Amino acid sequence: MLRKKILAVGAAAMLAMGLAACGNSDTGDKAADDGKIVLGFSQVGAESGWRTANTISIKESATKAGIELKFDDAQQKQENQIKAIRNFIQQKVDVIAFSPVVESGWDTVLKEAKDAKIPVILTDRAVDSQDTSLYKTFIGSDFVKEGKLAGEWLVKETAAATGPVNIVELQGTTGSAPANDRKKGFADAIAGSPNLKVIASQTGDFTRAGGKAVMEQFLKANPKIDVLFAHNDDMGLGALEAITAAGKVPGKDIKIITIDAVKDGMQALADGKFNFIAECSPLLGPQLMDLVKRVKAGETIPTRILTEEGTFTPEQAKAALPTRAY
Incomplete structure (x- = not known):
């Protein structure tokens, strides 16, 4: 009789564990496939007022666009950016975007992203790679x-x-x-x-x-x-x-x-x-999030997208300052 009770308790425990495991599995699958785009972004640093405004624009725009942002500050060091990009690859983000500290030395890590089938967008700064297939597009200034x-x-x-x-x-x-x-x-x-x-x-x-x-x-x-x-x-x-x-x-x-x-x-x-x-202009966030969605959807986009900008004299600066966003 005691043996039967032990077997019954064991079976019930196994059933409970099984149900719990099934429940966890369903939740995990749903969280992993909730339709939200995950963007890994590596920023140059915070070396200037321009860069700070650029970071704010990207973070706020990601929130408004419903995009999950994994943000990294490279502190103006290329080795930090390369490490961040590799971390994004390991995390299997949907899209990687970054503002390169310098132009050269990116081919190896960009090829790793390409092999992992993770599209890359360059923002603000370009790279001098001869293989333009390593990134989808560049958005920024001339x-x-x-x-x-x-x-x-x-x-x-x-x-x-x-x-x-x-x-x-x-x-x-x-x-x-x-x-x-x-x-x-x-x-x-x-x-x-x-x-x-x-x-x-x-x-x-x-x-x-x-x-x-x-x-x-x-x-x-x-x-x-x-x-x-x-x-x-x-x-x-x-x-x-x-x-x-x-x-x-x-x-x-x-x-x-x-x-x-x-x-x-x-x-x-x-x-x-x-x-x-x-x-x-540092306010690239809205355009970047639009590009992230288009790239994730597999759309064909231009390889270079320039921002519209102007020039200022003292009088023009006086007129523009009251509504200046950055």
């Missing part, structure tokens, strides 16, 4: 055009100058697409004006602190500087501090041209401390 617009403004502004115009350049992160392209665009634009001379060019790594430190060096080494071309607003704002500390008037003694048009930069422009800004 950095060469931004540099060209900055140079064209300077050519017009200095058209009446009779002597040499000495320019110093604060470059972005060495090897990054915006640094390479903005430098090229600017150089191409001023090439036809032999009196415009870049007398010093060095990276400030897209940071305000970097811009200030390098500008201090420029001012010590070059007694006559007429123009500063900074690859982004933050470096320009740091340089502005160095120029003021040196007893010079920014915007007058040294004309300042920057790229981005974030709020702090636009305020400096409205105040007459900057002279010209070429825009580079």
Whole structure:
């Protein structure tokens, strides 16, 4: 009798375990296939006001679009981004998007994503891979055009100058697409004006602190500087501090041209401390989420999608600032 009771209890326990296991299995399958798109995104870092606005745009847009976002901050290190992308592959996300720290050195990890059948979208910055099948599309700005617009403004502004115009350049992160392209665009634009001379060019790594430190060096080494071309607003704002500390008037003694048009930069422009800004919008989130959905659905999309942007003078900055979103 006791043996029968033990067998009965054991059978009941096994049945309960079986039911529980079935229940867990159903829940797991449903959670794994709930129809929600999972996006793995690796950000460059938080080196500037532009980048912070870009991150906010991506996070808010993912929430609004109903996309699950796995976000990683690479802290401006390529090795961190490669590690993040491999983690996304292991997690079997639906789509990977990232803003490359530098242009080169991505083929191996992108091939791993391709082999895992996970599509990749490049945002803001491009890569120099010859195999364009490793990513679906690029969404962002035309950095060469931004540099060209900055140079064209300077050519017009200095058209009446009779002597040499000495320019110093604060470059972005060495090897990054915006640094390479903005430098090229600017150089191409001023090439036809032999009196415009870049007398010093060095990276400030897209940071305000970097811009200030390098500008201090420029001012010590070059007694006559007429123009500063900074690859982004933050470096320009740091340089502005160095120029003021040196007893010079920014915007007058040294004309300042920057790229981005974030709020702090636009305020400096409205105040007459900057002279010209070429825009580079960080608000890529809505377009990115739309692309993620289209890529997941297997749609054919263009390999390059450019954002629409403009330029600003001091008066235009004053008009735009009250409604500026970043």
